[in-house]
Amino acid sequence: MSFDPSKDLEPVAAVARVLVFLVTSPGFPAKDAKEFLAQLKARPGKLSFGSPGNGSSPHLAAEMMKSQANVFATHVPYRGAAPALTDLLAGQLDFLFDPGVAMPHIKAGKLKLLAVGSLKRSPLFPDVPTLDEVGLKGFDADTVFGLYAPAGTPADFVNRLNREINKALALPGPRERIAALGGEPAPMTPAQFHAKALEDGVRFGKLIRERKIVGD
Known part of the structure; x- marks a missing residue:
């Protein structure tokens, strides 16, 4: 069965902008990002990075950096992500790009x-x-998570749901929960969310083709 998200789904609301954080193992010999990049250049193929799987956002972020x-x-x-x-x-x-899972370890000083x-x-x-x-x-390896509805969903329903979600994103509880995971609330109109999704599709699509990335 063929499925085209751009045609079969209706953007409703963005929920969170998900940042990725470059973190290294505790003993990695670099005190900052410039030293880290210098290490990568000086040791081609000698360093390793993990990801939650081929084609995942942390994998794409690392390929973008490379x-x-x-x-x-x-x-x-x-x-x-856990293993x-x-x-x-x-x-x-040696390193990985983390979308927020490692927050407790970063704050505890167990990862750099x-x-x-x-x-x-951030x-x-x-x-x-x-x-x-x-x-x-x-x-820019950010991604935006959001809510979609089936294509053809009435516009008045989409707009009403969008307004309610944006109201919720302004409340302390949801904002704090999103921040605890390393993200940021991302209130947008349906049109803005659609434009952002198209922009990200072009950006990451180009990277995937150039780096010949195949998802799991």
Whole structure:
């Protein structure tokens, strides 16, 4: 059965902008993102990174970094984020891009947070630079999670649901929950959400084709 999200789904509301954080194992010999990139360049193919699986957003973020920095590192795909994080904590991996799962370990000082993979810094870590700031100009691996309805859903229902979701995103509870996971509330109109989805599709689609990425 063929399925085309751009035709078969109706954008309703964005919920959260999900940031990815560049984190390294505790003993990795780099104190900041610039030193980390220098290590990658000096040791081509010697460093490894994990992800929750081929084609996952952390995998795409790492491939984006490899492409823009013109470096090579070995990808180790896992069946989910938890086992990848376990091996990073144990020093079996050198780094990974984390979408928020590692927050407790970062805050506890068990992992080193070197950079944010977006165009703006995270409010949770205002002193941590973005990869754009340390030399990878335009680096943006953010994704947006949201709610869709079947194509053909009446516009008045879509707009009403959008307004209610945006109201909820302004409340302290949802905002705090999203922030605890490393994200940010992303209230948008249905049209803005649709435009963002198309923009992300073009950006990540180009990366997937260029890097010949095949999902699990």
